[in-house]
Amino acid sequence: MSKKTLVIGASLKEERYSNKAIVKLVENNxxxxxxxxxxxxxxxxxxxTEKLDFKNIHTVTLYLSANRQDEFYNYIISLQPERVIFNPGTENEEFYKLLEAKNIKVEVACTLVLLATKQY
Structure with a gap:
């Protein structure tokens, strides 16, 4: 089963966790x-740099602090992913409730740890 993933807050800087997540996701096919x-x-x-209308997104993994997420609420919900992963530092109770109301699973976890432990 495909778990096509959208990384939001992606960075070109190799030391950033969003960058490391992209690399690991690709390595995991x-x-x-x-x-x-x-x-x-x-x-x-x-x-x-734009919120494109991606199709068949299974997972959205966030690398944006809570105070930068509100502009993405409607966008993420419109993509109808199965789950949204809130990586460390992105926790957001308000957004959890909005997602759960749309039957989108909320997972407070680290994408890199999920991949490393085969729980992705």
Missing amino acids: IEVVAVGLRSGVVAGVNID
Whole structure:
């Protein structure tokens, strides 16, 4: 089963966790699309700067602090993912409730740990 993943808050900087997540997702043969502040390519994945209407998104993994997420609420919900992963530092009770009301699973976890422990 495909777990096509959208990384939001994607960074071109190799030391950033969003960058590491893209690399690990690709290494695990998971299709990845990404949105960030700057366009570029990480591990063969284009980082878009606009909220594109991606299709068949299984998972959205967030790398944005809670105070930067509100502009993404409607966008993420419109993509109808099966789950949204809130990585450390992205926790957001308000957004959890909005997602759960739309039957989108909320997972407070680290994408890198989930991948490393085969729980992704």
